[in-house]
Amino acid sequence: xxxxxxxxxxxxxxxxxxxxxxxxxxxxxxxxxxxxxxxxxxxxxxxxxxxxxxxxxxxxxxxxxxxxxxxxxxxxxxxx
Numbered sequence: 638x639x640x641x642x643x644x645x646x647x648x649x650x651x652x653x654x655x656x657x658x659x660x661x662x663x664x665x666x667x668x669x670x671x672x673x674x675x676x677x678x679x680x681x682x683x684x685x686x687x688x689x690x691x692x693x694x695x696x697x698x699x700x701x702x703x704x705x706x707x708x709x710x711x712x713x714x715x716x717x
Contacts, residue, residue: 653677659710666693666700676715683712 654660654673667676670693681689686708694700 655714657710657714659707662700662704662707663710666690666698666704670696670698676711679711679715680717681712681715682717683708686711686715 654663654677663676664673667673679689687705690698690700690705690708690711694705
């Protein structure tokens with residue numbers, strides 16, 4: 638994704654992510670392109686997360702249409 642910090646993977650990829658529906662999909666879709674810590678440092682609403690995820694999809698992130706609907710997980714836990 639344009640403007641992202643260099644990829645830095647934490648030692649435990651799921652460390653710090655809340656256990657709610659959407660966690661597994663977030664790990665699968667996002668941890669290949671950048672560290673999970675990068676997600677945790679963001680504070681975006683659902684529309685902003687949707688835009689970010691769409692940009693990642695356009696750059697090859699493995700996100701299905703069904704998973705795209707789970708941006709509410711990101712907004713709920715990493716919102717404004």
